[in-house]
Amino acid sequence: MKRAGFSTRWLPILLLLPQLSIILIFFYWPAAHAVKSSFYLQDPFGFGETFVGMKNYTSLLKSSAYLRSAQFTVIFTLLVTILSLSLALLLAVKADKVIKGAKAYRTLLMWVYAVAPPVAGVIGLVLFDQTWGPLKDFFGLFGWDFRLGVNYFDTAFAMVVVSVWKQLPVNFIFFLSGLQSIPKSVREAALIDNRSASGRFWDVTFPLLAPTAFFLLIINITYALFDTFGIIDTVVKGEPSNNPMTLVYRVYVDGFRGNDLGGSSAQSVVLMVLVLALTVFQFRMVERRIHYT
Amino acid sequence: MAQVTLNALRKVYPNGFEAVKPASFTIEEGEFVVLVGPSGCGKSTMLRMIAGLEEITEGDLHIGDRVVNTVDPADRDIAMVFQNYALYPHMTVRKNIGYGLKNRKIAKDVINQKVEEAANLLNLNDYLDRKPSQLSGGQRQRVAMGRAIVRDPSLFLFDEPLSNLDAKLRNQMRIEIKALQRRLGVTSVYVTHDQVEAMTMADRIIVMNGGEIEQIGTPSEVYHSPASTFVASFMGAPPMNLLDVSRENGAVMVGGQQVAEFTGSGSVTLGVRPEDILPDANGSFEINVTLIEELGAHRILHAVWAGQPIMISVTKDVAAETGPLRVAIKPDALKYFDPQTGRRL
Numbered sequence: 148m149k150r151a152g153f154s155t156r157w158l159p160i161l162l163l164l165p166q167l168s169i170i171l172i173f174f175y176w177p178a179a180h181a182v183k184s185s186f187y188l189q190d191p192f193g194f195g196e197t198f199v200g201m202k203n204y205t206s207l208l209k210s211s212a213y214l215r216s217a218q219f220t221v222i223f224t225l226l227v228t229i230l231s232l233s234l235a236l237l238l239a240v241k242a243d244k245v246i247k248g249a250k251a252y253r254t255l256l257m258w259v260y261a262v263a264p265p266v267a268g269v270i271g272l273v274l275f276d277q278t279w280g281p282l283k284d285f286f287g288l289f290g291w292d293f294r295l296g297v298n299y300f301d302t303a304f305a306m307v308v309v310s311v312w313k314q315l316p317v318n319f320i321f322f323l324s325g326l327q328s329i330p331k332s333v334r335e336a337a338l339i340d341n342r343s344a345s346g347r348f349w350d351v352t353f354p355l356l357a358p359t360a361f362f363l364l365i366i367n368i369t370y371a372l373f374d375t376f377g378i379i380d381t382v383v384k385g386e387p388s389n390n391p392m393t394l395v396y397r398v399y400v401d402g403f404r405g406n407d408l409g410g411s412s413a414q415s416v417v418l419m420v421l422v423l424a425l426t427v428f429q430f431r432m433v434e435r436r437i438h439y440t
Numbered sequence: 441m442a443q444v445t446l447n448a449l450r451k452v453y454p455n456g457f458e459a460v461k462p463a464s465f466t467i468e469e470g471e472f473v474v475l476v477g478p479s480g481c482g483k484s485t486m487l488r489m490i491a492g493l494e495e496i497t498e499g500d501l502h503i504g505d506r507v508v509n510t511v512d513p514a515d516r517d518i519a520m521v522f523q524n525y526a527l528y529p530h531m532t533v534r535k536n537i538g539y540g541l542k543n544r545k546i547a548k549d550v551i552n553q554k555v556e557e558a559a560n561l562l563n564l565n566d567y568l569d570r571k572p573s574q575l576s577g578g579q580r581q582r583v584a585m586g587r588a589i590v591r592d593p594s595l596f597l598f599d600e601p602l603s604n605l606d607a608k609l610r611n612q613m614r615i616e617i618k619a620l621q622r623r624l625g626v627t628s629v630y631v632t633h634d635q636v637e638a639m640t641m642a643d644r645i646i647v648m649n650g651g652e653i654e655q656i657g658t659p660s661e662v663y664h665s666p667a668s669t670f671v672a673s674f675m676g677a678p679p680m681n682l683l684d685v686s687r688e689n690g691a692v693m694v695g696g697q698q699v700a701e702f703t704g705s706g707s708v709t710l711g712v713r714p715e716d717i718l719p720d721a722n723g724s725f726e727i728n729v730t731l732i733e734e735l736g737a738h739r740i741l742h743a744v745w746a747g748q749p750i751m752i753s754v755t756k757d758v759a760a761e762t763g764p765l766r767v768a769i770k771p772d773a774l775k776y777f778d779p780q781t782g783r784r785l
C-alpha cells in the first residue's frame with residue numbers, strides 16, 4: 148500500500164506554521180511572560196521592575212481578599228456546575244418523556260443555545276437590572292430588597308443564576324442526545340425488570356449517561372471557572388469594591404485596575420496549575436473508565 | 441404458567457395507523473405459540489401489547505386470571521427476550537441476570553443461587569463476571585435467556601431472539617430454546633418472520649398479515665391445510681404452487697385438460713405443494729422443466745405448466761433434466777382458493 152506523504156520536508160512544516168505561530172504568540176509567549184512577571188514587582192507607571200522571588204506568591208496567600216475570592220470561586224463553581232448539570236438533566240429526562248409535541252418542546256428548550264453567549268448573558272442580567280429589571284420588583288413582593296452590585300449575597304445570587312441559565316441549553320442538548328442514544332430496548336428491558344421509575348433511572352439510565360455526564364462535568368467546571376468572566380464583569384461593572392468575584396476576574400481587576408502586574412501574574416500561574424491538574428484528572432478518568440459499547 | 445387470552449385486542453398508533461386489527465385467541469397453559477408473518481405485519485406490536493410496552497387501544501388482555509390491560513410490565517409476571525438482547529451494557533452477566541430479582545427484594549444469596557443455576561443451564565458459568573461487550577452474539581443471546589428464566593415468569597415473550605445469529609448458531613439455539621421451554625413448561629409467545637422457526641418450534645402457529653390473523657393452527661394444519669393463499673405462499677420453502685385455473689361444469693381445467701373435479705364454475709385458484717407433484721412416466725400431465733435448483737438432499741425443478749410457472753420438489757434419487765416431464769399429482773393434495781378474497785374454498 149502506498150503511503151500518502153509530502154514529497155518535500157518543509158511543506159508540512161510550512162502548512163503547520165500558521166497554527167503553531169498562533170499558539171506560540173497567543174498562548175506560550177504570554178504564559179511564559181506571566182511566569183516570569185510573577186517573580187517581579189512592577190513599577191505601576193512602567194518604570195522598570197524588581198526581582199522579588201516568591202514574594203508575590205506568599206503575599207497572595209496572606210491576602211484576605213484573595214482568599215475570599217478563592218473561597219467564593221470554589222462555592223460559585225460548585226453551585227454553577229451542580230445546578231446547571233442537575234437542572235439540565237431534569238429537563239432532558241422530562242423532555243425525553245414527552246411524546247405529543249416533542250419537537251416544539253425541545254426546540255423551545257434549545258432556543259437559548261442559538262443565542263450568542265454574551266447576548267444570552269446580557270439578557271439574563273437585564274432581568275436582574277436594578278432600575279428596569281422585573282426580578283427586583285418580583286423579589287420585593289417577598290420583602291427581599293434586592294441590591295445588585297451592592298449587597299454581596301444578592302450580587303453572588305445573580306451571578307450564579309445568570310451563569311446557570313446561560314449554560315443550561317448546552318447541557319440540555321448533550322443530556323438529551325445522550326438519553327436518546329440509549330437503546331430503546333434496554334430501557335424496555337428495565338421496564339420489565341424494575342417497577343420503580345426512579346430505580347430504573349439510577350440503575351440503568353444514569354450509568355449509561357455517565358460518559359456524557361463526565362464530559363459535561365469537565366466542560367461545566369471550566370465554564371464556571373473561566374467563561375463566566377463576561378457575566379461577572381457585567382454585574383460588577385468594573386467596580387469590584389466589596390463585590391464577589393472569581394479568581395479569574397481578580398486577575399484582571401488586580402492587574403489592570405490595581406496595576407499590580409506581578410501579583411496578577413502570580414495569580415495567573417496559580418490558575419494555570421489548576422487547569423493543568425484538571426486536565427490531568429480528566430485524562431486519567433477517561434482512560435480508566437466510563438466507556439462501554 | 442398461565443393461560444393468555446386476547447379478546448378483540450386492537451392497536452392504533454398515535455399517527456392513526458391500525459397495526460393490529462381486533463384479534464382474539466387463547467394460549468393454553470404451557471403452550472408454545474409462534475406469531476409469524478412478513479415484516480411490518482404487526483407481530484411485534486401484538487407481542488409488545490402483551491408485554492405492556494405498548495398501550496392497548498381496545499380489547500381485553502388476560503394473563504392467568506387477571507385482566508392486565510393497565511398493569512405495569514414489571515407486574516405482569518412476564519419475561520421478554522429482545523431481538524438485540526437489550527442487555528444492560530454497564531452490568532456484568534451476573535448482574536444482568538439478577539437485576540430483575542434484585543428489584544423484587546429477594547435475598548442476595550437466593551439471587552446468587554438462582555443466577556448460578558441459570559448459568560449452569562445455559563453454559564454461562566465462565567462468563568458471569570464479564571460485561572456484555574466481551575461476549576459473542578450467541579453468549580449474549582444466552583444471557584438474555586438467563587435473564588428471562590431466573591424470574592420464573594408465568595409467560596415468556598420472544599421477539600425474533602435468533603435473527604441476529606448466524607445460520608448454524610440459530611439452528612442450535614432454536615433447539616435449545618425449545619428444549620428449555622419444554623423443560624420449564626412456561627407458556628410462551630415467540631415472534632419470528634422465519635417460517636422454519638415457526639414450523640419447528642411451535643405447538644401452534646398464528647400467521648399474521650397486514651395486522652390481521654390469517655390462520656391459527658398446528659404447524660401441520662397451517663402447512664397442509666392453509667386457510668388462505670397468503671398462508672399457502674408464506675409457509676413452506678419453496679411455497680405452495682398457486683395456479684389460476686378455470687372450472688367448467690364441476691371440472692377443474694388446466695391447459696384444456698381436466699385435473700380434478702370441483703363443484704361450481706368460473707375461475708378458481710388451485711394450490712398444490714411442490715412435493716405433491718411427482719415425476720411419473722405414466723402421469724397424466726406434462727410440464728416443461730426450465731431450471732433445476734440443486735439442494736443436495738433434494739432438487740427443485742422450476743417448470744411451466746400450461747403457461748403458468750410451478751415448482752416441483754424431488755428427492756436426490758430422482759434424475760432430472762430440463763425439458764418436457766410427465767408428472768402425476770397426489771390425490772387430495774389439491775386445495776382451492778377464492779381468486780378474489782384468497783380464502784380457502
Ligand SMILES: Nc1ncnc2c1ncn2[C@@H]1O[C@H](COP(=O)(O)OP(=O)(O)OP(=O)(O)O)[C@@H](O)[C@H]1O
Nearest residue numbers: 453455457459478479480481482483484485486633
Ligand atoms: N410507533 C409507531 N407509530 C406508527 N406506526 C408504527 C409504530 N410502530 C410500528 N408501526 C407500524 O406498525 C406496523 C407493524 O409494526 P411491527 O413492529 O409490529 O411489525 P413486525 O411484524 O414486528 O415487523 P418486523 O418483522 O419487521 O419486526 C408497521 O407497519 C409499522 O410501520
Ligand SMILES: [Mg+2]
Nearest residue numbers: 483484485599
Ligand atoms: Mg418486529
